[in-house]
Amino acid sequence: MSKKLKVLLAFDDPNLVSDEDKPEQFLKAPERHAELHVFQALKQLGHEVKIFSVYDDVKSLVEAIHFFQPDIVFNQIEQFCGDSFQERNVIGLLEMLKTRYTGTGSSGLLLCKNKGLTKKILTHHRIKTPDFVVIPNHSRIFPPRRLKYPIVVKPLREEASYGISQNSFVENDQAFTERVKFVHESMGQDVIAEEYVEGRELYVGVLGNKRSKVLPPRELIFAKVSEEDPKMATFKAKWDEAYRKKWGIKNCFAESLSEIALKKIETVAKKIYDCLYLKGYARLDIRLTPENEVMVLEVNPNPHIAKDEDFAMAAAKAGIEYEDLIQRILNYGLED
Secondary structure, eight states: OOOOEEEEEEEEETTTTOOOOHHHTTSSSGGGHHHHHHHHHHHHHTEEEEEEESSOOOOHHHHHHHHHOOOOOEEEOOOBBBBGGGGGHHHHHHHTOOHHHHHHOOOHHHHHHHHHHHHHHHHHTTOOOOOEEOTTSOOOOOOOOOSSSEEEHHHHHHTTTOOOOGEEEEEEEEHHHHHHHHHHHHSSSSSEEEOOOSSSEEEEEEEESSSEEEOOOOEEETTSTTSSSOOOOHHHHHHHHHHHHHEEEEEEOOOOOOOHHHHHHHHHHHHHHHHTOOOOOEEEEEEEOTTOOOOEEEEEEEEOOOSSSSHHHHHTTTTTOHHHHHHHHHHHHOOO
């Protein structure tokens, strides 16, 4: 049995509601299922757990830490005041308060939350990623001269495929300009445009700190999408169950990967984990080309960790059951 800890389970919620008497009932909202699974695992492990929701009030978080005096914060915060880019500042606050927390620190979040910066660092380390350009918000939009169509147009700082649809896949200058303008105007942020890469869409979990473990790859399958159509992890492809059923989209363990491909994936994953200052746990979104090239699309620190999500399922396949996974993540957060 591990040492009993005082754990503050922190997440973002615009309603700023926290029911201390019936936390499990509060966490049963559909959008809170990851936090519910983590809460139940922490309780089963014997830890003292307090839930805390934050949205736009830094003072309340400081007060919660002051009065509860947690041994560690189990970080499930993805944004602050509706801005996902502010997540790093919340963790920076915990670092200033010398409060332990789970997952990647403010330095790693800074590098990963800006997809353009991430790709520049990967390129510097000779890790393959699609050619790309960044188009700042409010700037003039010019067709990309050094990129080859088709191109995928995405918001620069969003996660979970937010802002990505079939219209993000563009094949000419007019469609490119229209989509960039749409993202600028509707989302109010910079755009990253990158060359579309043919291949298998794989999700690779990595667990640990200095000594990282690469988990079995998961794959996004497009069973009913024709060979001619693009296969992309759009927002609907990830989160709309009716859409997924219609097009035969499902997540499963990647099959028939050669030993060479698996070794390449493991080597790239560990290299990325080090050069982007990742800690605790992270997920890489990659494309494995028909030539077995590993092309990194995105790097996601602190990914979704519900029992039925890719990361936890990959950990289970590696022999790490859910409660053990949660305890390991706590332990990594307590390491110096």
